[in-house]
Amino acid sequence: MLTLKLITEQTEKVIRGLEKKHFGNAKEAIDKAISLDRNRRETQQKLDACLAEQKKCAAEIGALMKQGKRDEAEAAKAKVAALKEESQAFQQQMNEVESALTAHLCTIPNIPYDIVPEGSCAEDNIVVKSSLRECKEGDTVGNWDTVPANTEAKLPHWELAKKYNLIDFDLGVKISGAGFPVYVGLGARLQRALINFFLDEARNSGYTEIMPPTVVNAASGYGTGQLPDKEGQMYHCEVDDLYLIPTAEVPVTNIYRDVILDEKDLPIKNCAYTQCFRREAGSYGKDVRGLNRLHEFSKIEIVRIDTPEHSEQSHKEMLEHVEGLLCKLELPYRILRLCGGDQSFTSAICYDFEVYSEAQGRWLEVSSVSNFDTYQANRLKCRYRRIADKKTELCHTLNGSALALPRIVASILENNQTAEGIRVPKALVPYMGCEIIK
RNA sequence: GGAAGGAUGGCAGAGUGGUCGAAUGCGCUGGUCUCGAAAACCGGUAAACGGGUAACUGUUUCGGGGGUUCGAAUCCCCCUCCUUCCGCCA
DSSP states (O other), rough: OOOHHHHHHHHHHHHHHHHEEEETTTTHHHHHHHHHHHHHHHHHHHHHHHHHHHHHHHHHHHHHHHHTOOHHHHHHHHHHHHHHHHHHHHHHHHHHHHHHHHHHHHOOOOOOOOOOOOOGGGGGEEEEEEEOOOOOOOOOOTTTOOSSSOOOOOOOHHHHHHHHHHHHHHHHHHTTTTTEEEEEEEEHHHHHHHHHHHHHHHHHOOOOOEESSEEEEHHHHTTTTTTTGGGSSSSTTTTTEEEEEEEHHHHHHHHHEEEEEEEOOOOOOEEEEEEEOOOOOTTTTTGGSSSSOSSSSEEEEEEEEEEEETTHHHHHHHHHHHHHHHHHHHHHEEEOOOGGSSOOSSOEEEEEEEETTTTEEEEEEEEEEEEEEEHHHHTTEEEEEOOOOOOOEEEEEEEEEEEEEHHHHHHHHTTBBSSEEEOOOOOGGGHHTTEEEE
């Protein structure tokens, strides 16, 4: 959530930011936050004064008791009883205002950085870079018509998966349901190859590998913002009140919940491979065909915790890392800077990576790399102590997929079809043990 | 799953109703001493939320929540987690 400091000190900027994100009634929402905050502070002042008086009286009674002045002590007790009633009322008011304020702040999204383009939908996203051609000012998804040169009719990945016996979707339906594919033989090996390749690449870029739990408690869900609003997107084990993670971001980022880090330890760079679970309620049609959208899939996530001064540099390095992966996998890609309206609720700036799927004739999103500024850290209470003045400040948090497997597998299969079989990208040959999937 | 014990500052660990935000030790940090270092000695060393330009100052926090009391780290109730023993078991 946004900090009250930002809302009260830079109100106009916040309102403009929310409008850029196409958040309705920005002014109204901010005014409400400010008024709740004022109410909270006033209530606290009254409560504090009341409690201070109460403490003072209690100390006096103690002193009187010691001196044996019982009568005076009894008289003072009556006074405290009245004060206590008053302070309890203030306390209740305080609790109510505070939870109303927090609940309200949770409904307000993060504000975008200045360089985030204006726009309301995916068409307005800016193409900043592509492996296919130079990008120029004004290139957007809406006017982008470049596709790889070699696009004669080819098979989509769900047919290739069957042809080469790599993935059995029907078997997955039998065992679990739609969206739970069974990887077989070289198909399974390709999963392991990609996981190892991505983890090795992350380690070579200085990320510390984490293997976290894939099931988390509610507190962690709140920490990264999946709860309370996205409750329906996660699988929930009711008996134990635990949630299956939708991404490794949840357990890894929550490592730093309620933590004060040393500035010298920043940036923290973690990577993690986990299975990810998503209910994907409401998805349908071509979006869910084959590997395009699954209930369970493998993903390698990179997470950074950094200082405000250095987080932009960190974000740049993360983008370069992800781009490097796509280059090594020899896939045709483009990088989008998302416009205000298409950005996620929590990000301050976000870049999407898309790979062209020849057989499907469309671009598939394979990675999002975001900087959340202090938005996530504020809810997590993730802070660091500055070396200069020893003050604590909120950290910046960043994360990105590097990468999620299903759509990468789809693109590798579809983009590498030859008469002999599926050509394995050079970088994966050592992991696959073969140059071609027959 | 059954039984017992426990949860205190960065760490270890005192404290069982009244200046306790909390002894002591370690760690960290500033200083004295020294050519320098070590040792020794002296001092500092939690966070959140308020008020104040500031110096400073109020409140809250001893796993979490509730209760008793004029007053709770300390007494009572509930919850969570940890340890040990028994049972079960990759």
